[in-house]
Amino acid sequence: MGLDPSIVKELIRITDEERVLLSLDERYTYAFDASFGTYLPDVVVFPQSATEIAEIMKLANREQIPVTPRGGGTSLSGGPLPVAGGIVLAMTRMNKLLRIDRDNLIAFVEPGITTAELQREAEKAGLFYPPDPSSSNVSTIGGNLAENSGGPHGLKYGVTKHYVIGLEVVTPQGEIIRTGGMTVKNVTGYDLTSLIVGSEGTLGIITKAVLRLIPKPPARKALMAIFDEIVDSGRAISGILKNGILPAKLEMMDQASIRAVENYQPSGLPLDAAAILLLEVDGHPAAVDEEIRKAAQICRQYAAREVRLAADEAERAELWKARKLVSPAISQVKPTKISEDATVPRSKIPEMLERLRQIREKYQLHLVVFGHAGDGNLHPNIIADSRDRDEMKRVEEAVAEIFKAAVELGGTLSGEHGIGTMKPAFMEMELGSAGLDMMRRIKQAWDPNNILNPFKIFPQPGQTRVVLTE
Amino acid sequence: MGLDPSIVKELIRITDEERVLLSLDERYTYAFDASFGTYLPDVVVFPQSATEIAEIMKLANREQIPVTPRGGGTSLSGGPLPVAGGIVLAMTRMNKLLRIDRDNLIAFVEPGITTAELQREAEKAGLFYPPDPSSSNVSTIGGNLAENSGGPHGLKYGVTKHYVIGLEVVTPQGEIIRTGGMTVKNVTGYDLTSLIVGSEGTLGIITKAVLRLIPKPPARKALMAIFDEIVDSGRAISGILKNGILPAKLEMMDQASIRAVENYQPSGLPLDAAAILLLEVDGHPAAVDEEIRKAAQICRQYAAREVRLAADEAERAELWKARKLVSPAISQVKPTKISEDATVPRSKIPEMLERLRQIREKYQLHLVVFGHAGDGNLHPNIIADSRDRDEMKRVEEAVAEIFKAAVELGGTLSGEHGIGTMKPAFMEMELGSAGLDMMRRIKQAWDPNNILNPFKIFPQPGQTRVVLTE
Structure with missing residues (x-):
């Protein structure tokens, strides 16, 4: 295992020695997120500019090395897990709030800034950035954008994507592009901004974002x-x-x-x-x-x-x-928490709650329900102990039934956590094979070498279950 | 010119005789929109279901016949113009308001319903559909979605895409897919809904839409x-x-x-x-x-x-x-009106107005400015006479300068009218070649035969000017 020394040397040339982590214990820190599974990267790099990232992506394509971008590591679906090893791009040093433009009600940010810091800075300017994932003190804006994070404000104010009007992105093959701009109205070509937001780091690495703010209520x-x-x-x-x-x-x-x-x-x-x-x-x-x-x-x-x-x-x-x-x-109840975010049309909440009750009884699990009822985005949480293999098997089956119930009630697998490594097996159930194929075509057209954040969103052949254990 | 009789027969088999128009005068009615140029289709078909459209798309791919979907024909950028002839899909008979769901604050519509009718029906239910393009009495929701229409409400309420949460779409190769769903929160895979909205009918034909409504103020x-x-x-x-x-x-x-x-x-x-x-x-x-x-x-x-x-x-x-x-x-001033929608960050409006004044003087044109100042979406309109070749040449140069000014001020070519046949020559100026290439990759991956609404958005080799004359 491990990268060829010549590649490490090249990564150091592109960045510098201090920004390339190679020791086992340092790499281990970047091997997990708030979901399941531990995947050791070969190297962790802290880029400081889009240009550096573009060079790294070109190197990675030439050498066929997987690259996984990472923000605060708070993902509940496995977004930043380096499943295939390779390079983790830790974006936390690109963390500047570049500017709040009060005349145009927009903020220019780097991806590594935390959600809470942006919210505080907006508030200081008398403005308001509504998306409020509960991890906002730790999560980064880059991670929020990659996952299209939600939160309680979704009901009235919408989710992250409703506040992103422009991006600077490094493509999987290492080109730097700009999408959208500084205006809410923009119909110049396809809406690549909305495509990249929520693509879970599989279509590009966000290096700058233009965010819409609103007057503070x-x-x-x-x-x-x-x-x-x-x-x-x-x-x-x-x-x-x-x-x-x-x-x-x-x-x-x-x-x-x-x-x-x-x-x-x-x-x-x-x-x-x-x-x-x-x-x-x-x-x-x-x-x-x-x-x-x-x-x-x-x-x-x-x-x-x-x-x-x-x-x-x-x-x-x-x-x-x-x-x-x-x-x-x-x-506190048990050590392992499986936090789901299956979402149904709000009128179906009573029915969904009843289905969850039945699932709890059928599988004899500790299932707790809370969440954003106003927009149908419930959080059924199962509390278990990952060392209890029998219980975890029941958890996997229960989770599959939760997804099935949500889709049957006209809802979706995921309202705000994303698909990541946790839910690919269920994508076809919701989207159909043709719908999933249209997504896959975009991934293939943009990332022909499948270098950027592989093993996310799309099921592997024969993949049928929730990933709760490696 | 003219389709092979066997193809006409097949179109009639898929739909019926009464829904396939072949006479010159009938086809002429579908040869233009509210922009420039007249392009005669070979046939006009009125589909009544997604299944019929899927069959037509499969036929069109097999026979390499261009297909152009069309709503109310009010486009100011050429969206529904059948530039390469072929089949016009007139969507106006798929015009049912399927349901307003007050519990979930959503409307289910077919694409051929007019914007105004949806607005009225929403209002009857005590609800509000904010997007308000000025052509709303004639324009269809399908056309609004294809172009991501705006209007005065954009400042506070956003544009069409902010109200679309789910679609049924026939892909360019004739598969029926569903995107999004009935919930505002949905992060199950790539946001194909936002990709298709605003793609000007080049990535799919919308056959059903789920629209978000809000309580009426x-x-x-x-x-x-x-x-x-x-x-x-x-x-x-x-x-x-x-x-x-x-x-x-x-x-x-x-x-x-x-x-x-x-x-x-x-x-x-x-x-x-x-x-x-x-x-x-x-x-x-x-x-x-x-x-x-x-x-x-x-x-x-x-x-x-x-x-x-x-x-x-x-x-x-x-x-x-x-x-x-x-x-x-x-x-009334002159017969030819060129309505632009170059959009700048709102703080740049005074500068944009000054640039427009200079352009008016330089080219000695009748240039009128009005529009949605609150969101930076101005409408510089040039009033001319298309029979005056010298004047039209000055118009073309003036329009090019308007685009240049908007982009230089941090804005965009188009805030709400779209690119269509009018602005492809200027796409690279705003997006750069890499940005435009990422859009083109999607088009190629989804429509490998370039069957669906060709000659829109993407510049042809050597295309350098505004299309004001054929």
Whole structure:
């Protein structure tokens, strides 16, 4: 194993010695992400410019070495895993916020900046960058773009791709191209920006991005509604949206999530409730006041047994704390957490919840459900122990059934985590062979040597299962 | 010229006799759009299903016959022109609104429905489909999707692509695929939906679309601000946006537009004004009241000599009438109207206006400027007479300079009309050869026989000019 010394020498020539990691322990740090599997790269390189990356891609094509770009490594689907070894391009040193242009409401960034830093800088300028994946303190904008990250704001504000108007990209064969530009309106040729965003690092390496910002909403208010029947919480969601209210966030937690949180850090949540909805509206203060009152009334109308209105910012933060604690809380139950993001049309949420209940019983698993109910993007999480082979086999089957349920209900395998190494086996079920073939044609046309982030998105021949173990 | 009788027979077998037009006068009706040039198709077919279109595409590939899909024929860039003859697929009989799903805030439509009809149906359901190209009474949703149409609402609400979440598409080689789905969040593979939207009918024929709707804003108010200096109107635009107001529409008219309108239909516009801004805000009534007052104040602060606030819906409609009259008014001046849509970052609008003034003087042309100033999408229109060869030569040079100015100012050739037959010669100037090559690779991978809408977007070898004459 290992790269030919002449190639290492060339990588050092393109960058410098300090930016090429070769030792086993250093490489090991870049062998995993927040999903499953450990794949050791042969070398980790920290590029500092598009030109360096272009040179590396040309070298990689000449020598047939796989290249995997990597941001914060928070992917839940295996995006940055160097499955075939080769070169990991760690983008974290290209982390400058180049400029916030208040006149044009745009930000120019390098890919290695964290999502949270961009959000803070936008806020300082009185502006707002809505996409809010929960890993925002660690995840990079480059990773968010590669995966088209979502988050709670998706319901009202859309997802990452709705805020990307231009890119600088190094193609798989090492050309530097620019896509889109500085204007929201742009129909000059095919929309390569949207094609590259969400392509999970398989079609190009983003080296610069132009992001659209919006004016910061001047006010926001939140409430928590507690339900005895999960189906009532689903009806309340539809009721709110039908009444012309578009909340900034509309999240739900099922009983298992509520209990996990209370067990982890008592927060005054009702242990006997079937479901909790957390809702936030933002905008003009008068609109916010009226909408939060109306939303509370609708929740009560759909049999919420209690509605807690946050009176101020402190209480608002307190309400959201419960939701933020779900992930750490459930991680305490067992060591292995399989976080899914199958997404259904919002009207199908009650049916999806019922299907998830059946799957939990059939496979006798610890399955917790929470997530972005307002846009149909639930997070069924299975808590297991990866050392228990029998349990993991049941997990794999349960996950396959979750995907099947989502697709049968008119939904999709993945709302915001991506396909990566975890879900390729199920692509054809959703897309059909012709649909998948049209995607594959693009990959082949752009990356004829299959150098850039191989083994992602597209199933290998005979691949039929979820990748939970190597 | 003319198709082999056996092919005509096969087209009739796939559809039926009544849906295959062969006579010269019938074919002539489908030989032009709202741009330039007349290209006679060999046959016009009215498909009624994706299956029929798939069969036609397979036949066309086998026999190497070009196919051009067509909606309302309102394209300003030549999208539906059958440049190489062959088959025109007139999509106007696939015009059903299949369903408005209020629970999920989505509409299912066939491509032949007009934009205005969809807007009306959405409104009846208390919902809102924001994209508003000015041809909406005639243009079809299929055409809007193919061209990624914009309109005044682009500033606040984005453009057509922001409202398309799923498609059924017949590929150039005659496979029926589905892209996206019924959820806003969907990261299952490449975003083929966004790739096909705006591809000007060169990558697939849209046979069904799933469109996202939003709650209808409960209130709206409009104002007109009159400026003696064009540069002040530009500053007012920046001032409004910097103050956290995101108007639903923010349009401008220059002196030439104002005079054309007053000459055509006196509307009480000030003939001596340098520019008019028309602004509308929508949303919660309290927010709307406050924002319109604030916007008026900002306009005055930037030297507007007069601000007219519409007191009610009737006055509001009256204000917008002036803007709607610009196109018909300028068409009265001379018979040939060349409508451009070069778009610049909004902060560059004053500079772009100055460049347009210089171009007008240099080429001694009747150049009128109006458009969507809020998002940088201006419409410089040149009014000429296509029988005057010398004038048309100057028009061609002026248009080339307009494109050059837009790109130099960080903008784009086309904000909402598309490239079509009009702008291919300038693609490389904006995208570079590598960027254009990545687009071409997709076209070749999807349509290896170059059957679907050829001679659009991509320049022919040696093509250097605007297509204003055949």
